[in-house]
Amino acid sequence: MSPNVVLLVAAGGMIGAPARYLLGKWALSVFGTRFPWGTWIINLSGSLLLGVLTGLRHEMPEWVYPLLGTGFAGAYTTFSTFGYETVTLLHQNRRTAAVIYAASSALLGLTAAAVGMTLAG
Amino acid sequence: MKDIVYVALGGICGALLRYALSTVIPQIDGFPLPTLLINLSGCLFLGLFFTLALDPKRISSAVRIGIGTGLTGAFTTFSTFSVETIWLLENDRIAAALLYAGASLVGGIALSILGVWLGGIWRERSGSKGGQVL
Numbered sequence: 001m002s003p004n005v006v007l008l009v010a011a012g013g014m015i016g017a018p019a020r021y022l023l024g025k026w027a028l029s030v031f032g033t034r035f036p037w038g039t040w041i042i043n044l045s046g047s048l049l050l051g052v053l054t055g056l057r058h059e060m061p062e063w064v065y066p067l068l069g070t071g072f073a074g075a076y077t078t079f080s081t082f083g084y085e086t087v088t089l090l091h092q093n094r095r096t097a098a099v100i101y102a103a104s105s106a107l108l109g110l111t112a113a114a115v116g117m118t119l120a121g
Numbered sequence: 122m123k124d125i126v127y128v129a130l131g132g133i134c135g136a137l138l139r140y141a142l143s144t145v146i147p148q149i150d151g152f153p154l155p156t157l158l159i160n161l162s163g164c165l166f167l168g169l170f171f172t173l174a175l176d177p178k179r180i181s182s183a184v185r186i187g188i189g190t191g192l193t194g195a196f197t198t199f200s201t202f203s204v205e206t207i208w209l210l211e212n213d214r215i216a217a218a219l220l221y222a223g224a225s226l227v228g229g230i231a232l233s234i235l236g237v238w239l240g241g242i243w244r245e246r247s248g249s250k251g252g253q254v255l
Contacts, residue, residue: 017129017131021128021191081167084236
């Protein structure tokens with residue numbers, strides 16, 4: 001853990017988490033509370049971004065990946081909120097929505113990462 | 122505006138904690154154990170924490186946003202999960218990819234359910250004594 005990397009990861013986390021918070025609030029105001037569109041969009045776009053960064057990792061200056069990959073994309077996307085929202089849908093007895101949310105996040109998240117890696121690599 | 126500061130502070134702590142654990146927990150033969158453990162533990166904690174935070178007298182909005190949305194949200198990561206699964210698939214580690222994705226998704230949702238359940242029990246038990254503000 002070099003001190004520079006620690007600072008870069010911290011800086012990325014400082015931007016990534018508020019970006020998720022603001023986009024989540026915006027999605028809530030546009031789409032309402034029926035479906036967690038905010039986290040859905042965040043996790044797919046973040047997977048695409050991290051795919052691109054992973055593909056370009058060895059062609060970029062060394063500081064870029066800890067800042068934008070580990071820090072920003074890591075903090076921007078979230079697995080715990082994804083889990084909590086799936087459970088919230090289940091508790092509302094909206095099983096179909098819960099399955100669609102979990103399955104589409106996973107399948108499209110993996111697709112986005114693969115597309116990003118292919119675009120970059 | 123204050124909320125953004127709480128989320129940013131939580132984001133710094135969450136990202137650093139994730140990075141620190143990823144350097145400490147070993148990857149076993151390329152299997153992304155660090156991210157798996159990070160995401161599973163974060164799901165359990167957030168389920169518990171957000172359920173306790175349903176009572177604003179127990180957990181203030183600032184603490185809920187800073188620790189829940191900021192710290193736990195930034196500690197866990199979906200993008201790394203996606204990229205690592207694709208990496209395993211690209212390296213023809215089909216079984217490892219299925220195990221990783223399955224354990225993350227099924228385990229994450231199961232631990233979220235467990236966290237919410239434990240939080241509900243905690244609320245019921247302490248409810249009669251009056252919740253304390255964290």
